[in-house]
Amino acid sequence: MIVMARARRYMIFLFLFLALLTAGGNGLSSPPEPGWVLVWADEFDGEGLPSPAYWTFETEGNQWGWGNNEAQFYTDGRLENARVEEGRLIITARKEPMGGKEYTSARINTRKLGGWLYGRFEARMKLPSGRGIWPAFWMMPVDNFYGGWPAGGEIDIMEFFGFIPETIYHTIHTSTYNHRQGTQIGTKVKVANLHDDYHLYAVEWFPDRFDFYLDEKKVFSYEKTGDHPAVWPFDRHFYLILNCAVGGDWCYQMGGIGDTPFPQVLEVDYVRVYKWNDGKPHTLQVAATEGGRVYYGEKEVYAPGEEVRLRAEAEPGYKFLYWSGGLSTVHGSEATIRVFNDTTVRAHFAPEAEMLKNGDFELGLLAWNRWVDTDAAAAEVFTDQGALRVDLKRPGKHDWQVQLTQAVPLAKGKTYRVSFDAWARRRRPVTVRLNQNHPPYAAYARQTFTIDKEKKIYSFTVTIDEDDADSRLEFDFGQARGTVWLDNVSMEVITDNDSSSGGR
Numbered sequence: 001m002i003v004m005a006r007a008r009r010y011m012i013f014l015f016l017f018l019a020l021l022t023a024g025g026n027g028l029s030s031p032p033e034p035g036w037v038l039v040w041a042d043e044f045d046g047e048g049l050p051s052p053a054y055w056t057f058e059t060e061g062n063q064w065g066w067g068n069n070e071a072q073f074y075t076d077g078r079l080e081n082a083r084v085e086e087g088r089l090i091i092t093a094r095k096e097p098m099g100g101k102e103y104t105s106a107r108i109n110t111r112k113l114g115g116w117l118y119g120r121f122e123a124r125m126k127l128p129s130g131r132g133i134w135p136a137f138w139m140m141p142v143d144n145f146y147g148g149w150p151a152g153g154e155i156d157i158m159e160f161f162g163f164i165p166e167t168i169y170h171t172i173h174t175s176t177y178n179h180r181q182g183t184q185i186g187t188k189v190k191v192a193n194l195h196d197d198y199h200l201y202a203v204e205w206f207p208d209r210f211d212f213y214l215d216e217k218k219v220f221s222y223e224k225t226g227d228h229p230a231v232w233p234f235d236r237h238f239y240l241i242l243n244c245a246v247g248g249d250w251c252y253q254m255g256g257i258g259d260t261p262f263p264q265v266l267e268v269d270y271v272r273v274y275k276w277n278d279g280k281p282h283t284l285q286v287a288a289t290e291g292g293r294v295y296y297g298e299k300e301v302y303a304p305g306e307e308v309r310l311r312a313e314a315e316p317g318y319k320f321l322y323w324s325g326g327l328s329t330v331h332g333s334e335a336t337i338r339v340f341n342d343t344t345v346r347a348h349f350a351p352e353a354e355m356l357k358n359g360d361f362e363l364g365l366l367a368w369n370r371w372v373d374t375d376a377a378a379a380e381v382f383t384d385q386g387a388l389r390v391d392l393k394r395p396g397k398h399d400w401q402v403q404l405t406q407a408v409p410l411a412k413g414k415t416y417r418v419s420f421d422a423w424a425r426r427r428r429p430v431t432v433r434l435n436q437n438h439p440p441y442a443a444y445a446r447q448t449f450t451i452d453k454e455k456k457i458y459s460f461t462v463t464i465d466e467d468d469a470d471s472r473l474e475f476d477f478g479q480a481r482g483t484v485w486l487d488n489v490s491m492e493v494i495t496d497n498d499s500s501s502g503g504r
Ligand SMILES: [Ca+2]
Pocket: 043, 044, 045, 087, 088, 268, 269, 270
Protein backbone atom coordinates (compact mmCIF):
# COMPACT_ATOMS: atom_id res chain seq x y z
CA MET A 1 0.00 0.00 0.00
CA ILE A 2 2.68 2.42 0.98
CA VAL A 3 4.54 1.59 -2.18
CA MET A 4 1.45 2.31 -4.25
CA ALA A 5 0.93 5.66 -2.56
CA ARG A 6 4.50 6.69 -3.21
CA ALA A 7 4.26 5.60 -6.77
CA ARG A 8 1.13 7.64 -7.25
CA ARG A 9 2.73 10.69 -5.72
CA TYR A 10 5.75 10.21 -7.96
CA MET A 11 3.47 9.95 -10.98
CA ILE A 12 1.86 13.27 -10.05
CA PHE A 13 5.26 14.94 -9.76
CA LEU A 14 6.30 13.47 -13.06
CA PHE A 15 3.10 14.73 -14.66
CA LEU A 16 3.65 18.24 -13.28
CA PHE A 17 7.25 18.19 -14.46
CA LEU A 18 6.28 17.15 -17.97
CA ALA A 19 3.53 19.77 -18.03
CA LEU A 20 6.06 22.43 -17.08
CA LEU A 21 8.42 21.25 -19.77
CA THR A 22 5.70 21.39 -22.39
CA ALA A 23 4.52 24.82 -21.21
CA GLY A 24 8.04 26.19 -21.51
CA GLY A 25 8.56 24.38 -24.77
CA ASN A 26 8.88 27.46 -26.93
CA GLY A 27 12.62 26.87 -27.24
CA LEU A 28 12.07 23.44 -28.74
CA SER A 29 10.73 24.76 -32.02
CA SER A 30 13.16 27.68 -32.48
CA PRO A 31 16.59 27.12 -34.08
CA PRO A 32 19.16 25.55 -31.75
CA GLU A 33 21.28 27.93 -29.74
CA PRO A 34 24.81 28.22 -31.04
CA GLY A 35 27.05 25.93 -29.06
CA TRP A 36 29.16 22.82 -28.99
CA VAL A 37 27.70 19.66 -30.48
CA LEU A 38 29.26 16.26 -29.88
CA VAL A 39 30.43 14.74 -33.19
CA TRP A 40 32.68 11.93 -32.03
CA ALA A 41 33.54 10.25 -28.75
CA ASP A 42 35.14 7.18 -27.30
CA GLU A 43 33.70 6.52 -23.85
CA PHE A 44 35.87 3.41 -23.57
CA ASP A 45 32.99 1.09 -22.87
CA GLY A 46 33.76 -2.52 -23.65
CA GLU A 47 36.85 -4.52 -22.99
CA GLY A 48 40.18 -5.37 -24.56
CA LEU A 49 42.26 -3.31 -26.96
CA PRO A 50 41.20 0.25 -27.83
CA SER A 51 38.76 0.06 -30.76
CA PRO A 52 40.65 -0.46 -34.03
CA ALA A 53 37.84 1.46 -35.77
CA TYR A 54 39.24 4.62 -34.15
CA TRP A 55 42.71 4.04 -32.80
CA THR A 56 46.06 3.24 -34.38
CA PHE A 57 49.10 2.28 -32.35
CA GLU A 58 52.16 4.40 -33.13
CA THR A 59 55.49 2.59 -33.17
CA GLU A 60 57.43 4.15 -36.04
CA GLY A 61 59.56 6.37 -33.78
CA ASN A 62 60.78 3.56 -31.54
CA GLN A 63 64.01 3.36 -33.51
CA TRP A 64 64.82 7.03 -33.21
CA GLY A 65 63.42 7.84 -29.76
CA TRP A 66 60.65 10.07 -31.14
CA GLY A 67 63.02 13.02 -31.43
CA ASN A 68 63.40 13.32 -27.65
CA ASN A 69 65.58 10.31 -26.78
CA GLU A 70 62.60 8.73 -25.06
CA ALA A 71 63.29 5.65 -22.95
CA GLN A 72 60.18 3.61 -23.79
CA PHE A 73 59.42 1.08 -26.51
CA TYR A 74 55.83 1.59 -27.73
CA THR A 75 54.11 -1.71 -28.39
CA ASP A 76 51.39 -2.43 -30.96
CA GLY A 77 48.17 -4.06 -29.80
CA ARG A 78 49.50 -5.35 -26.48
CA LEU A 79 46.99 -5.38 -23.61
CA GLU A 80 49.77 -4.98 -21.05
CA ASN A 81 50.32 -1.45 -22.38
CA ALA A 82 46.87 -0.39 -23.64
CA ARG A 83 43.54 -1.84 -22.64
CA VAL A 84 39.94 -0.82 -22.19
CA GLU A 85 38.38 -1.88 -18.92
CA GLU A 86 35.51 -0.69 -16.69
CA GLY A 87 34.75 2.32 -18.84
CA ARG A 88 38.30 3.55 -19.09
CA LEU A 89 41.30 3.37 -21.38
CA ILE A 90 44.36 2.36 -19.40
CA ILE A 91 47.79 3.09 -20.85
CA THR A 92 50.46 1.41 -18.77
CA ALA A 93 54.17 2.24 -18.74
CA ARG A 94 56.14 -0.76 -17.51
CA LYS A 95 59.74 -1.35 -16.59
CA GLU A 96 60.65 -4.33 -18.78
CA PRO A 97 63.23 -4.62 -21.54
CA MET A 98 61.91 -4.69 -25.10
CA GLY A 99 63.24 -3.57 -28.48
CA GLY A 100 66.47 -2.28 -26.99
CA LYS A 101 64.66 -0.09 -24.44
CA GLU A 102 64.17 -0.54 -20.69
CA TYR A 103 60.49 0.41 -20.61
CA THR A 104 57.33 -0.39 -22.58
CA SER A 105 54.28 1.80 -23.05
CA ALA A 106 51.70 2.76 -25.69
CA ARG A 107 50.92 5.68 -27.95
CA ILE A 108 47.66 5.70 -29.94
CA ASN A 109 46.11 8.15 -32.37
CA THR A 110 42.83 8.82 -34.21
CA ARG A 111 44.48 9.48 -37.55
CA LYS A 112 42.29 6.99 -39.39
CA LEU A 113 39.26 9.21 -38.75
CA GLY A 114 40.84 11.76 -41.07
CA GLY A 115 41.46 14.44 -38.45
CA TRP A 116 39.38 17.45 -37.51
CA LEU A 117 39.60 21.10 -38.44
CA TYR A 118 38.42 23.31 -35.52
CA GLY A 119 36.31 22.08 -32.63
CA ARG A 120 36.49 21.29 -28.96
CA PHE A 121 38.69 18.35 -27.99
CA GLU A 122 38.59 17.03 -24.46
CA ALA A 123 39.65 14.07 -22.37
CA ARG A 124 38.89 13.23 -18.76
CA MET A 125 42.00 11.70 -17.30
CA LYS A 126 43.79 10.57 -14.18
CA LEU A 127 47.54 10.87 -14.55
CA PRO A 128 50.49 8.67 -13.61
CA SER A 129 53.26 10.18 -11.48
CA GLY A 130 56.97 10.07 -10.75
CA ARG A 131 60.19 11.33 -12.29
CA GLY A 132 60.51 10.34 -15.91
CA ILE A 133 56.77 9.90 -16.45
CA TRP A 134 55.47 12.00 -19.35
CA PRO A 135 51.81 11.47 -20.29
CA ALA A 136 50.24 13.63 -22.97
CA PHE A 137 46.99 14.34 -24.79
CA TRP A 138 47.81 16.26 -27.94
CA MET A 139 47.23 16.82 -31.66
CA MET A 140 49.35 16.62 -34.80
CA PRO A 141 48.57 17.53 -38.42
CA VAL A 142 47.25 14.73 -40.65
CA ASP A 143 49.17 15.75 -43.76
CA ASN A 144 52.11 17.94 -42.60
CA PHE A 145 51.06 20.26 -45.40
CA TYR A 146 53.38 23.04 -44.21
CA GLY A 147 56.33 20.72 -43.64
CA GLY A 148 57.70 18.51 -40.88
CA TRP A 149 57.74 19.33 -37.22
CA PRO A 150 57.45 22.06 -36.12
CA ALA A 151 56.29 23.73 -39.37
CA GLY A 152 53.07 21.69 -39.53
CA GLY A 153 52.14 22.70 -35.96
CA GLU A 154 51.47 20.83 -32.73
CA ILE A 155 48.72 21.35 -30.17
CA ASP A 156 49.55 20.06 -26.69
CA ILE A 157 46.23 19.96 -24.84
CA MET A 158 47.82 18.36 -21.78
CA GLU A 159 51.37 17.44 -20.88
CA PHE A 160 52.62 16.42 -17.47
CA PHE A 161 56.29 16.02 -16.62
CA GLY A 162 56.80 13.81 -13.59
CA PHE A 163 59.77 15.80 -12.37
CA ILE A 164 57.57 18.91 -12.03
CA PRO A 165 54.81 17.81 -9.62
CA GLU A 166 51.27 19.21 -9.69
CA THR A 167 51.83 21.10 -12.92
CA ILE A 168 50.04 20.81 -16.26
CA TYR A 169 51.47 22.27 -19.48
CA HIS A 170 49.39 23.56 -22.40
CA THR A 171 51.49 24.44 -25.43
CA ILE A 172 51.37 25.46 -29.10
CA HIS A 173 54.27 24.77 -31.46
CA THR A 174 54.82 26.29 -34.92
CA SER A 175 57.96 27.00 -36.93
CA THR A 176 58.23 30.45 -35.31
CA TYR A 177 57.26 29.22 -31.86
CA ASN A 178 58.70 25.87 -30.78
CA HIS A 179 60.65 24.26 -28.02
CA ARG A 180 63.71 23.67 -30.16
CA GLN A 181 64.25 27.44 -30.12
CA GLY A 182 62.72 27.89 -26.67
CA THR A 183 60.02 30.05 -28.27
CA GLN A 184 57.02 27.75 -27.81
CA ILE A 185 53.89 29.48 -26.53
CA GLY A 186 51.93 28.05 -23.67
CA THR A 187 51.24 28.08 -20.00
CA LYS A 188 51.61 25.88 -16.96
CA VAL A 189 48.93 25.48 -14.35
CA LYS A 190 49.27 24.22 -10.78
CA VAL A 191 46.74 21.49 -9.99
CA ALA A 192 46.42 19.30 -6.91
CA ASN A 193 45.31 15.65 -6.99
CA LEU A 194 46.31 14.98 -10.59
CA HIS A 195 46.89 11.33 -9.79
CA ASP A 196 43.97 10.50 -7.48
CA ASP A 197 41.21 12.44 -9.23
CA TYR A 198 40.02 12.74 -12.79
CA HIS A 199 40.40 16.16 -14.40
CA LEU A 200 39.05 17.43 -17.70
CA TYR A 201 41.62 18.70 -20.20
CA ALA A 202 40.28 20.54 -23.23
CA VAL A 203 41.13 22.84 -26.07
CA GLU A 204 38.70 24.88 -28.15
CA TRP A 205 40.12 25.54 -31.58
CA PHE A 206 38.65 28.35 -33.68
CA PRO A 207 39.78 29.83 -37.00
CA ASP A 208 41.40 32.69 -35.06
CA ARG A 209 42.48 31.26 -31.67
CA PHE A 210 42.87 28.39 -29.23
CA ASP A 211 41.36 28.43 -25.75
CA PHE A 212 42.74 25.83 -23.34
CA TYR A 213 40.62 24.62 -20.46
CA LEU A 214 41.36 22.69 -17.30
CA ASP A 215 38.22 21.50 -15.54
CA GLU A 216 36.10 24.00 -17.46
CA LYS A 217 38.30 26.90 -16.39
CA LYS A 218 39.94 28.77 -19.25
CA VAL A 219 43.67 28.81 -18.50
CA PHE A 220 45.32 29.98 -21.70
CA SER A 221 44.58 31.43 -25.15
CA TYR A 222 46.72 31.52 -28.27
CA GLU A 223 45.56 34.14 -30.74
CA LYS A 224 46.20 34.04 -34.46
CA THR A 225 48.51 36.99 -35.14
CA GLY A 226 48.93 36.51 -38.89
CA ASP A 227 48.09 34.31 -41.87
CA HIS A 228 51.63 33.02 -42.34
CA PRO A 229 51.87 29.28 -41.58
CA ALA A 230 54.98 29.99 -39.47
CA VAL A 231 52.64 31.39 -36.82
CA TRP A 232 49.33 29.81 -37.84
CA PRO A 233 49.59 26.41 -39.58
CA PHE A 234 46.28 25.57 -37.89
CA ASP A 235 44.01 25.57 -40.94
CA ARG A 236 44.60 21.87 -41.71
CA HIS A 237 43.14 18.73 -40.18
CA PHE A 238 44.72 17.50 -36.94
CA TYR A 239 44.33 14.14 -35.17
CA LEU A 240 44.42 13.24 -31.48
CA ILE A 241 47.20 11.36 -29.69
CA LEU A 242 47.23 9.77 -26.24
CA ASN A 243 50.47 8.40 -24.84
CA CYS A 244 52.60 7.87 -21.80
CA ALA A 245 56.28 8.42 -22.55
CA VAL A 246 59.17 7.64 -20.22
CA GLY A 247 62.32 9.76 -19.96
CA GLY A 248 63.24 12.20 -22.73
CA ASP A 249 65.96 14.82 -23.04
CA TRP A 250 64.39 17.32 -20.66
CA CYS A 251 63.96 14.61 -18.01
CA TYR A 252 67.63 13.61 -18.26
CA GLN A 253 68.67 17.26 -17.85
CA MET A 254 66.49 17.39 -14.74
CA GLY A 255 68.09 14.38 -13.06
CA GLY A 256 66.69 11.40 -14.95
CA ILE A 257 64.06 8.76 -14.26
CA GLY A 258 65.45 7.83 -10.85
CA ASP A 259 63.69 5.22 -8.73
CA THR A 260 60.14 5.93 -9.88
CA PRO A 261 58.03 2.83 -9.19
CA PHE A 262 56.56 1.02 -12.23
CA PRO A 263 54.05 0.21 -13.64
CA GLN A 264 52.50 3.66 -14.01
CA VAL A 265 49.03 4.11 -15.50
CA LEU A 266 47.29 6.85 -17.45
CA GLU A 267 43.52 6.40 -17.08
CA VAL A 268 41.23 8.00 -19.63
CA ASP A 269 37.50 8.04 -18.90
CA TYR A 270 36.58 9.45 -22.31
CA VAL A 271 37.74 11.45 -25.30
CA ARG A 272 35.14 13.71 -26.92
CA VAL A 273 35.15 15.93 -29.96
CA TYR A 274 32.63 18.72 -30.47
CA LYS A 275 32.01 21.10 -33.32
CA TRP A 276 30.84 24.65 -32.86
CA ASN A 277 27.36 25.15 -34.20
CA ASP A 278 27.22 28.72 -35.43
CA GLY A 279 23.62 28.22 -36.55
CA LYS A 280 24.55 28.91 -40.17
CA PRO A 281 24.34 26.69 -43.23
CA HIS A 282 27.63 25.45 -44.67
CA THR A 283 29.02 23.81 -47.78
CA LEU A 284 30.45 20.33 -48.14
CA GLN A 285 32.91 19.59 -50.92
CA VAL A 286 33.28 15.89 -51.63
CA ALA A 287 36.20 14.82 -53.79
CA ALA A 288 37.56 11.51 -54.98
CA THR A 289 40.90 10.55 -56.42
CA GLU A 290 41.07 8.71 -59.75
CA GLY A 291 39.38 5.32 -59.70
CA GLY A 292 36.14 5.88 -57.85
CA ARG A 293 33.37 8.17 -56.74
CA VAL A 294 31.42 9.09 -53.63
CA TYR A 295 27.67 8.76 -53.30
CA TYR A 296 25.94 11.14 -50.92
CA GLY A 297 23.00 13.50 -50.68
CA GLU A 298 24.52 16.40 -52.57
CA LYS A 299 23.22 19.87 -51.70
CA GLU A 300 24.36 23.42 -52.23
CA VAL A 301 24.36 24.06 -48.49
CA TYR A 302 23.61 21.94 -45.44
CA ALA A 303 21.67 22.86 -42.32
CA PRO A 304 23.87 23.51 -39.27
CA GLY A 305 25.16 20.17 -38.04
CA GLU A 306 23.34 18.18 -40.71
CA GLU A 307 24.58 14.61 -40.85
CA VAL A 308 25.62 13.44 -44.31
CA ARG A 309 26.26 9.82 -45.18
CA LEU A 310 29.02 9.09 -47.65
CA ARG A 311 29.64 5.90 -49.56
CA ALA A 312 32.77 5.43 -51.65
CA GLU A 313 32.60 3.08 -54.60
CA ALA A 314 35.59 2.02 -56.64
CA GLU A 315 35.46 1.62 -60.42
CA PRO A 316 36.33 -1.78 -61.90
CA GLY A 317 40.07 -2.33 -61.56
CA TYR A 318 40.33 0.02 -58.59
CA LYS A 319 39.90 -0.32 -54.84
CA PHE A 320 38.91 2.09 -52.07
CA LEU A 321 41.73 2.98 -49.68
CA TYR A 322 40.68 5.56 -47.09
CA TRP A 323 39.03 8.88 -46.32
CA SER A 324 40.50 12.20 -45.41
CA GLY A 325 38.60 15.10 -43.89
CA GLY A 326 36.83 15.66 -40.59
CA LEU A 327 34.58 12.63 -40.31
CA SER A 328 32.33 11.54 -37.48
CA THR A 329 32.37 7.83 -38.17
CA VAL A 330 34.23 5.60 -40.59
CA HIS A 331 33.38 2.01 -41.42
CA GLY A 332 35.56 1.16 -44.36
CA SER A 333 34.12 2.73 -47.49
CA GLU A 334 31.16 4.20 -45.57
CA ALA A 335 31.44 7.31 -43.42
CA THR A 336 29.36 10.09 -41.93
CA ILE A 337 30.15 13.74 -41.40
CA ARG A 338 28.27 16.45 -39.57
CA VAL A 339 28.57 19.74 -41.36
CA PHE A 340 29.35 22.57 -38.95
CA ASN A 341 31.73 24.57 -41.12
CA ASP A 342 32.65 24.68 -44.79
CA THR A 343 34.30 21.30 -45.14
CA THR A 344 36.11 19.16 -47.68
CA VAL A 345 36.16 15.36 -47.63
CA ARG A 346 38.13 13.18 -50.00
CA ALA A 347 37.96 9.49 -50.81
CA HIS A 348 41.21 7.88 -51.89
CA PHE A 349 41.30 5.05 -54.43
CA ALA A 350 44.11 3.08 -56.04
CA PRO A 351 44.43 0.52 -58.82
CA GLU A 352 43.51 -2.94 -57.53
CA ALA A 353 47.05 -4.15 -58.21
CA GLU A 354 48.53 -1.35 -56.10
CA MET A 355 50.38 -2.83 -53.14
CA LEU A 356 51.26 0.39 -51.33
CA LYS A 357 49.23 2.56 -49.03
CA ASN A 358 49.47 6.34 -49.08
CA GLY A 359 51.98 6.28 -51.97
CA ASP A 360 50.92 9.87 -52.77
CA PHE A 361 51.77 11.03 -49.21
CA GLU A 362 48.43 12.82 -49.02
CA LEU A 363 48.12 11.45 -45.49
CA GLY A 364 51.60 12.40 -44.42
CA LEU A 365 53.68 9.39 -43.46
CA LEU A 366 50.72 7.12 -42.75
CA ALA A 367 51.76 3.51 -43.54
CA TRP A 368 55.39 4.53 -44.07
CA ASN A 369 58.29 4.13 -41.66
CA ARG A 370 61.24 6.45 -41.63
CA TRP A 371 64.50 5.60 -39.96
CA VAL A 372 67.71 7.51 -39.50
CA ASP A 373 70.81 5.88 -38.07
CA THR A 374 71.46 8.87 -35.85
CA ASP A 375 74.90 7.61 -34.81
CA ALA A 376 76.07 7.96 -38.40
CA ALA A 377 73.82 10.42 -40.23
CA ALA A 378 71.62 13.45 -39.65
CA ALA A 379 68.49 13.92 -41.71
CA GLU A 380 64.88 15.02 -41.53
CA VAL A 381 62.34 12.85 -43.31
CA PHE A 382 58.88 14.41 -43.53
CA THR A 383 56.02 15.27 -45.85
CA ASP A 384 55.84 18.71 -47.35
CA GLN A 385 52.84 19.86 -49.43
CA GLY A 386 51.80 16.36 -50.38
CA ALA A 387 55.25 14.92 -51.17
CA LEU A 388 57.95 13.20 -49.16
CA ARG A 389 60.93 15.41 -48.42
CA VAL A 390 64.33 14.38 -47.11
CA ASP A 391 66.76 17.03 -45.87
CA LEU A 392 70.04 15.26 -45.46
CA LYS A 393 72.35 17.34 -43.31
CA ARG A 394 75.08 14.83 -42.54
CA PRO A 395 75.43 11.82 -44.88
CA GLY A 396 76.22 8.41 -43.47
CA LYS A 397 78.71 5.86 -44.69
CA HIS A 398 75.93 3.72 -46.21
CA ASP A 399 72.88 4.72 -48.21
CA TRP A 400 70.60 2.73 -45.85
CA GLN A 401 71.47 4.93 -42.89
CA VAL A 402 68.57 7.22 -43.90
CA GLN A 403 65.58 5.28 -45.12
CA LEU A 404 61.86 5.26 -45.83
CA THR A 405 60.12 1.89 -45.89
CA GLN A 406 56.73 0.27 -46.27
CA ALA A 407 55.96 -3.38 -45.59
CA VAL A 408 54.98 -5.41 -48.67
CA PRO A 409 54.78 -9.18 -48.98
CA LEU A 410 56.80 -10.73 -51.80
CA ALA A 411 56.01 -14.01 -53.52
CA LYS A 412 58.17 -16.41 -55.49
CA GLY A 413 57.85 -16.14 -59.27
CA LYS A 414 55.99 -12.83 -59.27
CA THR A 415 57.18 -9.81 -61.19
CA TYR A 416 56.78 -6.42 -59.53
CA ARG A 417 56.93 -2.96 -60.96
CA VAL A 418 58.02 -0.14 -58.67
CA SER A 419 57.64 3.45 -59.84
CA PHE A 420 57.92 6.86 -58.25
CA ASP A 421 58.31 10.56 -59.00
CA ALA A 422 61.47 12.16 -57.68
CA TRP A 423 63.39 15.40 -57.87
CA ALA A 424 66.27 16.93 -55.94
CA ARG A 425 67.80 20.28 -55.21
CA ARG A 426 71.08 18.91 -56.59
CA ARG A 427 71.69 15.83 -58.73
CA ARG A 428 72.06 12.89 -56.32
CA PRO A 429 71.58 9.14 -56.00
CA VAL A 430 68.66 7.34 -54.35
CA THR A 431 68.72 3.57 -53.91
CA VAL A 432 65.57 1.45 -53.96
CA ARG A 433 65.55 -2.01 -52.43
CA LEU A 434 63.11 -4.84 -51.98
CA ASN A 435 64.39 -6.09 -48.68
CA GLN A 436 63.80 -8.46 -45.83
CA ASN A 437 61.89 -6.61 -43.12
CA HIS A 438 63.75 -8.65 -40.52
CA PRO A 439 67.43 -9.38 -39.77
CA PRO A 440 69.72 -9.72 -41.68
CA TYR A 441 67.75 -7.29 -43.94
CA ALA A 442 69.08 -8.93 -47.11
CA ALA A 443 68.01 -7.39 -50.42
CA TYR A 444 66.00 -9.32 -53.02
CA ALA A 445 66.42 -6.44 -55.45
CA ARG A 446 68.46 -3.26 -55.46
CA GLN A 447 68.65 -0.41 -57.93
CA THR A 448 70.27 3.02 -57.70
CA PHE A 449 68.77 5.98 -59.58
CA THR A 450 70.29 9.36 -60.25
CA ILE A 451 67.73 11.98 -59.35
CA ASP A 452 67.76 15.30 -61.21
CA LYS A 453 66.43 18.75 -60.49
CA GLU A 454 63.39 18.20 -62.69
CA LYS A 455 60.60 15.96 -61.48
CA LYS A 456 60.74 12.68 -63.40
CA ILE A 457 59.14 9.26 -63.20
CA TYR A 458 61.54 6.44 -62.33
CA SER A 459 60.69 2.76 -62.42
CA PHE A 460 62.05 -0.75 -62.48
CA THR A 461 60.68 -4.27 -62.67
CA VAL A 462 62.00 -7.30 -60.88
CA THR A 463 61.07 -10.97 -60.55
CA ILE A 464 61.42 -12.40 -57.08
CA ASP A 465 62.52 -15.99 -56.62
CA GLU A 466 61.66 -16.40 -52.93
CA ASP A 467 58.53 -16.16 -50.79
CA ASP A 468 58.78 -13.60 -48.00
CA ALA A 469 55.64 -12.36 -46.32
CA ASP A 470 57.71 -10.09 -44.08
CA SER A 471 59.53 -7.93 -46.59
CA ARG A 472 59.54 -4.26 -47.53
CA LEU A 473 60.06 -1.61 -50.14
CA GLU A 474 62.93 0.61 -49.05
CA PHE A 475 64.21 3.98 -50.28
CA ASP A 476 67.74 4.76 -49.15
CA PHE A 477 68.91 8.38 -49.11
CA GLY A 478 71.82 8.22 -46.70
CA GLN A 479 74.88 8.75 -48.86
CA ALA A 480 74.50 12.26 -50.23
CA ARG A 481 73.87 15.60 -48.60
CA GLY A 482 71.00 17.78 -49.79
CA THR A 483 67.26 17.79 -50.32
CA VAL A 484 65.27 15.27 -52.31
CA TRP A 485 61.54 14.76 -52.85
CA LEU A 486 59.47 11.65 -53.63
CA ASP A 487 55.85 11.38 -54.68
CA ASN A 488 53.37 8.95 -56.24
CA VAL A 489 55.22 5.82 -55.18
CA SER A 490 53.58 2.74 -56.63
CA MET A 491 54.24 -0.97 -56.53
CA GLU A 492 52.23 -3.48 -58.52
CA VAL A 493 52.33 -7.12 -59.43
CA ILE A 494 52.48 -6.98 -63.22
CA THR A 495 52.48 -10.70 -63.88
CA ASP A 496 52.58 -13.93 -61.94
CA ASN A 497 55.06 -15.76 -64.16
CA ASP A 498 56.00 -13.69 -67.24
CA SER A 499 58.73 -11.17 -66.54
CA SER A 500 58.93 -9.87 -70.12
CA SER A 501 55.90 -7.60 -69.79
CA GLY A 502 56.80 -3.95 -69.33
CA GLY A 503 54.09 -2.70 -66.99
CA ARG A 504 50.47 -1.74 -67.40
CA1 LIG B 1 34.24 6.09 -19.75
